[in-house]
Amino acid sequence: MLEAASLTKTYVTAQGPWRAVDDVSFRIEAGEFFTLLGPSGCGKTTTLRSIAGLETPDEGRIAIGGQAVFDARAGVNLPANRRDLGMVFQSYAVWPHMSVLRNVAFPLEVHGASRREAAEGARRALDLVGLGHLAERSATLLSGGQQQRVALARAIVRPVRLLLFDEPLSNLDAELRIQMRVELRDLQRRLSATSVYVTHDQEEAMALSDRIAVMRAGRIVEVGTPDQLYLRPRHPFTARFIGQAELVPADLLRRDGGGALLRTRLGDIACEWAGDVAPGPASLLVRPEHIELHPPGTDGPNTAHGRVLSVAFLGKLADHEVDVAGLRMRVQTMSTARRAPGTEVTLRFPPERCVALAPE
Amino acid sequence: MIRPTGPVPRRLFLAGAAALAAAPARAQNAAMEDLARAAARESGPCVWYESSPQEQTDRVIAAFNRRYPNVRVQHVRLVGGVDIAARMVQEARTPGQSADIASVSADQIWNLNRRNLLAQVEWQRLGASAQQAPVPFTVNIAAAAYVIVYNTAMVTGDAVPRGWDDLLNPRWQGRTGTWLISHPFAQLTKAWDEARATAFTERYARLNPMLFRSTFTLAQQIAAGELPIGLGLWHASQPVIARGAPVALVPLEPTVTTSIWTAVARNAPNPNSARLFVAWLLTPEGARAYEDATQRGSALVQGTRTAEMLAGKTVVEYGPEETEVFSRNLARFNEVLKAGGREAG
Amino acid sequence: MMRRLALLPLGLLLAYLAVVPLILLGLASLKPEGFLDDEGWTFDNWRAVYLGPQLWPMLGNTLVFALGSTAAALLLGTLLAWLVERTDLPGRGLVRVMIILPLATPPLLLAIAWVLLLSPRTGFFNFALMGALGLDRAPFDIFSMGGMVFVETMVLLPSVYLMLAPAFRNMDPNLEHAAFVSGASVWTVVTRIVLPLLRPAILAAAVFMLIVCLVVFDVPGTIGMPVRIFVVSSLVYIWAAESPTGLPLYGRIAALAVLFVVVLLALALVYQLLSLQGQRFATISGKGYRPRPMPLGRWRWAAFAGVWTYFFLATIAPLAVLLVTSLLPFQTRITWEVLDRLTLDHHLAFLGNPRLLTAVRNTAIIALVSASLVALLSLLVSWAVVRSRAPGRRIIDLLAFLPLGIPGVMIGVGLITVYLTFTWIPIYGTIWILVVAYVTTFLAYGTRTTNGVLVQLHRDIEEAASVAGAGYWTVLRRIVLPLALPAVIAVWVWVFAHAARELSTALMLHGRHNTVISTLMWNFWSGGDGPRAAAVGVWLMLALFLLVGLWQLLVRRQERA
Incomplete structure (x- = not known):
């Protein structure tokens, strides 16, 4: 549905040229919810705005539904208003001089709908986002969450080829954000709208996306489903950016099918997933919540001896800081299974949860 | 075109006049010397409100200082007589701030005197003639004379105007111009009867003349060729003529003028300097200096170019004491000019 | 509490600047001859004005002139502001300079320049077109209502641009982009999103320009009066000067x-009613964005050509004709032959004038001080008006605006009266009385511009600073000023140029110690030396050109950083 190939965008700044987007390529299937995830300044918003036609990349090609909307070499650059898109902006960009209804009806009107048809369409869209009762209100008299919904309704009021979201939830409070997240996902499924979503919030990305592209410094680090990126990332950056990660320097001794045997300060650890890491320097990824705590003296493969330094009680969960062979590791358990500080423990790293990565 | 009249009779006349004036002249000289000594003791500078550009008045003051080096005069240039009169009225409330001398037209000086703002001076004791100083509150230092101004490249042969009636030639329909204010026409009521002056003004207005804020602009437009002809002022046409523009002037019979009446303020901070300077402007030396600088000279002082130009002409102008009649005519004729081809209301 | 305390001195200062001339105006209208020292009281003046035959026939002309010029200047000025500030029009830095350049030219000279270009018999354009197209009649006649509206439009345009440009620049571009992505064409974006959003700024400019058109005299006096087109301000001139x-x-x-x-x-009231929803239009949200010009696509070069055609006609041609005239021995039709007679005399005469140094120094001081005071006061007034909830704020806004409706000559009369009475403020006849006059009259412009920008500023931005512990003055200095800086600088440049070129007030208040460049110019002009006056105009323009160029360099450096 969407294909971006070799997008590059360089800005001239006082400190010299700066590559905001550096050779970015990806494909998105129809109906897919695709997220560009990364820290601020990673080029995700520039990429999104390039798809929208609000930025012009220096190089590359963008095709929507097989039609090239941008092609630097062929000199194709369809303006934003002819790309048939819906977009939700971080600042909502709700027009303050119009009512809620007129805001939402606008895309229909500019596509030739009569005022009445546009109003009807807008009401349907407002009902979808649960704002039907506020249609006549002035757009400035809305709360942030309501403005968010107006912006959303405006984006989906027409059946568009592509929905674009530029950090739409980042200005909402935590509770509202989670609620909107669910609604947004729901709506996207119902409309089966192909969507590109930009965020720096990994939880949001995980909850919403079919696939996520992790970006750093203008480049895509890796693309995958939330499961893949969480459980079997290929890059230490992904591992650290998505979820909590314990990364231990290691030496890959030998490959073993899809897995590998790693030598670390914790001892030799078997991993069931090693991607394409070759023998030599590597690192071991294990998530704190996957590490098991056992009574001291429990033996077996993938175990190590340690002592609890401190515990934080989080309600359902407990966070332990454990000293293992001079390394400080975080271990998360159910709070019912928490250990007191000073307790000697044996840690077990389940091989199916251990991942070998390239060295950091 | 203006050509000097023959030089010989003028010189004879001057010699005779000088001989006749010899005895009073000594007394007058003594009075001026006394005044000069008193003036030199004043803190000064003596401030003179006059509407000529400062480049011109600088030269007048320089000539004065060659005669009286110890008396300081500062010219402050205000836009026009109305402005000067207004400023004199306002400054009267704060004596220290008041100017010493004002040079304006007859109607303005009349208003200032009516408001008791002018010093009453025995000008004749300081050498003024009766014509120069018909009343104690003011003297006539120079006059601006109305003339026909035309472009010599556009107006040739038979078309060259000779007098008032040539201004009304239908060939100038829409192609003539004059001052926005009907000063020359209103003055004509003094030479002709009121009906004739009114008829003349109305016929001229029907030509749809262009009306300029300044007769300098009129002369420029004629020099540029925008208009072939107009009724303007002698001195306002001199700058373009001096620069070689194809412009010539035709004096009129009768000639209407706007005199520059000069007075000393009643509260003048430097009354002696003021009297001395004004009295000096009335002398042949002062009058010539003023004329050389501003192109406006006194017809009442022999030896000025203005006196030469106006020799043999009937010169008409309402004096200060006739201001009420003049103002009435002026207001009426202004409306006639403004109405143009349409009938005046 | 701090805010209210800060409002008080501001209100008092404005009252002093605006109310004093207003009271004097009322008193003068009831005095037989309009002088405060006149004996007795009378309604004769009111009767003469409103029941007399002179005023009412001029209203038709006045309306056509004021509405026509305002509409044309707003239309063109808004278009230019949008093209320069919001699109990828090529060469925008230079375009900015070109728009602002005529600001330095006294309107009197600009009107004269247009007479030189379009007068029916000697106008350069007329002559060129008659030759080129074989016409036997001049296609244009500047001496007409059309000519007046045209030239006044050219005079107002830089001001319209300067008033609107900051508002355009400060608008959150996502508001446009959202419409653009929705499928709206550029035209729809402009008419349905941009213009309605900028309604307060555009309305403010419209109100301002209408009043200016009502009061100005240079253009109607130079172009209309010669052919008997009188407007209400012509009456003021005739009554004051003749x-x-x-x-x-x-x-x-x-x-x-x-x-x-x-x-x-009345207009101010209409404006306040129409923009009561001030808060609604907060478009600077403080959410980070990088302003990105809207691509004009294939219109880009068409717009470029249009803008430069306009500049050629509106700026380059009149300025060039002034330059050529300043080199001519006397004002005349410009043909190839006269080019042989070019002379530097007028420039040398101006540069050699013994009063030049004093005049330049006086002008520089007056322009600098007036511009800085107006910029500062405008910011303070707008901040008080737009932000504070104190009861007197609307009155303060009106006070800052009112002097615009008082003809310059009456401001002059008022100031003369005031400072001849309060002699313990010894500024009569000095440059400081001019500063007071300029601050009084130009504050209206300044506050219209800064109001427009501060209305756009979201309250959160300031409140965030207050919460962070910043006091009133710190918020003003560290938050409001930097965000409003483009507008404040625009005000500064506008006032500087106007104070440097202002003629009628300078002449009205001319005294012993305050010769300025414009009065020097008037000396030449009224002494019959049009070309020499043009020479002064050329130097004024050169000075402003340098100033504006410097300003634009700074703007560009700031944008890059």
Whole structure:
């Protein structure tokens, strides 16, 4: 549905040229919810705005539904208003001089709908986002969450080829954000709208996306489903950016099918997933919540001896800081299974949860 | 075109006049010397409100200082007589701030005197003639004379105007111009009867003349060729003529003028300097200096170019004491000019 | 509490600047001859103005002139502001300079330049077109209502641009982008999103320009009056400068000025009603964005060509004709032959003038001080008006705006009276009385511009700073000023240029110690030396050109950083 190939965008700044987007390529299937995830300044918003036609990349090609909307070499650059898109902006960009209804009806009107048809369409869209009762209100008299919904309704009021979201939830409070997240996902499924979503919030990305592209410094680090990126990332950056990660320097001794045997300060650890890491320097990824705590003296493969330094009680969960062979590791358990500080423990790293990565 | 009249009779006349004036002249000289000594003791500078550009008045003051080096005069240039009169009225409330001398037209000086703002001076004791100083509150230092101004490249042969009636030639329909204010026409009521002056003004207005804020602009437009002809002022046409523009002037019979009446303020901070300077402007030396600088000279002082130009002409102008009649005519004729081809209301 | 305390001195200062001339206006209108020292009281002036035959026939012309010029200047000025500030029009830095350049030219000279270009018999364009197209009649006649509207439009345009440009620049571009992505064409984006969003700024400019058109005289006096097109301001001129009684009819002017003030109040009220929803239009949200020009696509070069055609006609041609005229021995039709007679005499005469140094110094001080004071006061007034909830804020806004409706001559009369009375403020006849006059009149412009920008500023931005512990003045200095800086600088440049070129007030208040460049120019002009006056104009333009160029360099450096 969407294909971006070799997008590059360089800005001239006082400190010299700066590559905001550096050779970015990806494909998105129809109906897919695709997220560009990364820290601020990673080029995700520039990429999104390039798809929208609000930025012009220096190089590359963008095709929507097989039609090239941008092609630097062929000199194709369809303006934003002819790309048939819906977009939700971080600042909502709700027009303050119009009512809620007129805001939402606008895309229909500019596509030739009569005022009445546009109003009807807008009401349907407002009902979808649960704002039907506020249609006549002035757009400035809305709360942030309501403005968010107006912006959303405006984006989906027409059946568009592509929905674009530029950090739409980042200005909402935590509770509202989670609620909107669910609604947004729901709506996207119902409309089966192909969507590109930009965020720096990994939880949001995980909850919403079919696939996520992790970006750093203008480049895509890796693309995958939330499961893949969480459980079997290929890059230490992904591992650290998505979820909590314990990364231990290691030496890959030998490959073993899809897995590998790693030598670390914790001892030799078997991993069931090693991607394409070759023998030599590597690192071991294990998530704190996957590490098991056992009574001291429990033996077996993938175990190590340690002592609890401190515990934080989080309600359902407990966070332990454990000293293992001079390394400080975080271990998360159910709070019912928490250990007191000073307790000697044996840690077990389940091989199916251990991942070998390239060295950091 | 203006050509000097023959030089010989003028010189004879001057010699005779000088001989006749010899005895009073000594007394007058003594009075001026006394005044000069008193003036030199004043803190000064003596401030003179006059509407000529400062480049011109600088030269007048320089000539004065060659005669009286110890008396300081500062010219402050205000836009026009109305402005000067207004400023004199306002400054009267704060004596220290008041100017010493004002040079304006007859109607303005009349208003200032009516408001008791002018010093009453025995000008004749300081050498003024009766014509120069018909009343104690003011003297006539120079006059601006109305003339026909035309472009010599556009107006040739038979078309060259000779007098008032040539201004009304239908060939100038829409192609003539004059001052926005009907000063020359209103003055004509003094030479002709009121009906004739009114008829003349109305016929001229029907030509749809262009009306300029300044007769300098009129002369420029004629020099540029925008208009072939107009009724303007002698001195306002001199700058373009001096620069070689194809412009010539035709004096009129009768000639209407706007005199520059000069007075000393009643509260003048430097009354002696003021009297001395004004009295000096009335002398042949002062009058010539003023004329050389501003192109406006006194017809009442022999030896000025203005006196030469106006020799043999009937010169008409309402004096200060006739201001009420003049103002009435002026207001009426202004409306006639403004109405143009349409009938005046 | 701090805010209210800060409002008080501001209100007092404005009251002093605006109310004093207003009271004097009222008093003068009731005095027989308009002077405060006149004996007795009378309604004669009111009767003469409103029941007399002169005023009402001029209203038709006045309306056509004011509405026509305002509409044309707004249309073109808004278009230019949008093209320069919001699109990828090529060469925008230079375009900015070109728009602003005519600001340095006194309107009198600009009107004269247009007479030189378009007068029916000697106008350069007319002549060129007649030759090129084989016409036997001049295609244009500047001496007409059309000519007046045209030239006044050219005079107003830089001001319209400067008033609107900051508002355009500060608008959150996502508001446009959202419409653009929705499928709206550029035209739809402009008409349905951009213009309605900028309605407060555009309305403010419209109100301002209408009042200016009501009061200005340079253009109607130079272009309309010669062919008997009189507007209401012509009456003011005739009564003030050429009164048939010998004394100015200040009483009548004062009575007439009350009409201006009433119109101004009515328009200001309409404006306040129409933009009551000030908060609604907060478009600078503080959410980070990088302004990105809207691509004009294939219109880009068409717009470029259009803009430069306009500049050639509106800026380059009149400025060039002034330059050539300044080199001519006397004002004349410009042909190839006269080019042989070019002379530097006028420039040398101006540069060699013994009063030049004093005049330049006086002008520089007056322009600098007036511009800085107006910029500062405008910011303070706007901040108080837009932000504070104190009861008097709308009145403060009106006070800052009112002097615009008082003809310059009456402001002059008022100031003369005030400072001849309060002699313990010894500024009569000095440059400081001019500074007071300029601050009074130009504050209206300044506050219209800064109001427009501060209305856009979201309250959160300031409140965030307050919460962070910043006091009133810190918020102003560290938050409001930097965000409003483009507008404040625009105000500064506008006032500087106007104070440097202002003629009628300078002449009205001319005294012993305050010769300025524009009065020097007037010396030449009224002494019959049009070309020499043009030479002064050329130097004024050169000075402003440098100033504006410097400003634009700074803007560009700031944008890059």
